[in-house]
Amino acid sequence: MTKTFVSADDVAKRAGVSRSAVSRTFTPGASVSDETRQRVMEAAETLGYHVNQLARGLMRSETGIVCLVVSEMDTPYRSKLVRALTHELQKAGKISMLLNADRSDGSVDAALRQTLHYRADASILLSGLPDKAITKLCLDSGQRIVLINRDDDIDGPLRINIDDKQAARVAVSAFLRAGCRRLALANSDVGTPSLMARERGFVAAAADYGLDVMVVRHGNTIYESGRHIAQSLFARLDPPDAVFCVNDLMAFGLMDGARHDCGLRIPEDVCVIGFDNIEQSAWASYELTTFSQPVDAIVENSVAWLRPGNDSESIRTIELHAPIVWRKSIARKVS
Amino acid sequence: MTKTFVSADDVAKRAGVSRSAVSRTFTPGASVSDETRQRVMEAAETLGYHVNQLARGLMRSETGIVCLVVSEMDTPYRSKLVRALTHELQKAGKISMLLNADRSDGSVDAALRQTLHYRADASILLSGLPDKAITKLCLDSGQRIVLINRDDDIDGPLRINIDDKQAARVAVSAFLRAGCRRLALANSDVGTPSLMARERGFVAAAADYGLDVMVVRHGNTIYESGRHIAQSLFARLDPPDAVFCVNDLMAFGLMDGARHDCGLRIPEDVCVIGFDNIEQSAWASYELTTFSQPVDAIVENSVAWLRPGNDSESIRTIELHAPIVWRKSIARKVS
DNA sequence: TTGTACGCGTTATCAA
């Protein structure tokens, strides 16, 4: 007895009907008599039949496959997004293929090639930026592409962005209201569009108040970089009394650096604001004031875009608001 | 101009060869003349051809698809494992389908049904426990199944477990060497096999030294539960001076509860040991002594099991060692 | 409502 998958033919033979009857039974809206349906279902059950979606995808134009292209997917914000996306996609009857786009696994381009190999209906990119030629290839093949948090000028994909500039502006005024005057910004030197937008927005908003910003960039967008930046920032002759970190991980590192390495108190000596509002922000050791990524809205808009009824020409860019979440890393003074 | 995927036929026409020649060009080890190969490659490049893995999977017995069944995948340990798995699977030429098995998305059984729909070569379960009937169905269909950290008596799948009992024993002796005598154990009431094994192992090892253990179970295996347990534990007349938490997240909650809610110092007043060794364990606010999940070994063994040359009958259970990682949440005294 | 026959894009087999 060799182990194989059960086919519609097997079920048909067992139920004593034609193979089309089996097909129709599992095709919503097809016309089958109740009796036939019942006999087919019974045979399918005992044999353990499952429709082969791969073969089905060969006939239909849709495969039901959506590719998620992600790098560093064990990062809290990323994994949160991946979880929410798979959840919503499953609800919509789609299935997620997860493509690791970490540098060691080849580029984002290689990942996008895989989406073509498996005839994905769509690709959602949470990381990296694809080559324009590859993007065009995917679009020409009828795929839909969603770019999350990677503002760029490629035409064709749906772009979902956060209003980083506005958030940065809110951060500046929050610091000012808390009585801070020596502002700093902690960034990585990865140069992701959204991170750079936060930096530029912060510097610009501060300039509106006639303030300079100490900008420090270091390493990847992770905890260790934040801690490293704290050491260099608080060793200065004119240390900052407020630091805006481009994401929460860096903020945690900065806070730990300030407290444990430099003996500073938060928010008494330094105020800190982060970005993302990941789980850890609410932990008692941090109580970080931060901007909340509108994960649900991001996911909702992404999945809506994939639905067939959608007019792919109508919308191109969606900009979502990231509201501030007040906690204790900044002295809040009501204006 | 309607958007469609490019087929082998298109390439064949363009290159002026037969479809078989195209197929052979993209089949490693097939015999094609250099000239033909070159012409095919050229045509494929300009047309943007990609082999349809779905159709290929129809012919071959392998689809190259491996399903990852995960719940709460934004948990640090889970996401770390998922990242490592996809990385290694991609290196092995496989592709990962991610199935969300959170309760709201239907059970693990529903997820496993999906793996059948897409003719996955294998399924790797990081969460939940499948019904035996479904497991049998998958195995009968020729699928391979890997169960990670879910010790049970189902026959057929490869089981990869951690030696929780031994780790718990190490935890007890570590506490004793640090001078602790009032031991406690913090668990969730989820009842996952591995978590229960840690609890039982800890209690048994303590009993060997004639010590009782205060066992507290609460909620899910998350931060908030740890913090909640801290409050109830340290309000006792005989509060513990050592707490073993079944995972790091609970340990962080417990530490924060002890420090911020109860005014205790770690490790002076209480020693804490966790399990998993996730990123946050090394953060300055925690410096948690914990057991390191052998993620690389887990992944390596899982992927090796999927390789065709593997004798599926030979190995059934692999037990891996989780070494302790010393940090500052326990006063370490060299014996 | 049912069954027959064809096509989807690929690989395997066979004869040339």
Place this chain on the structure above:
DNA sequence: TTGATAACGCGTACAA
């Protein structure tokens, strides 16, 4: 080495 042809498992137009 090459090309024609038969599968693979399915949906669907067509005729019954």
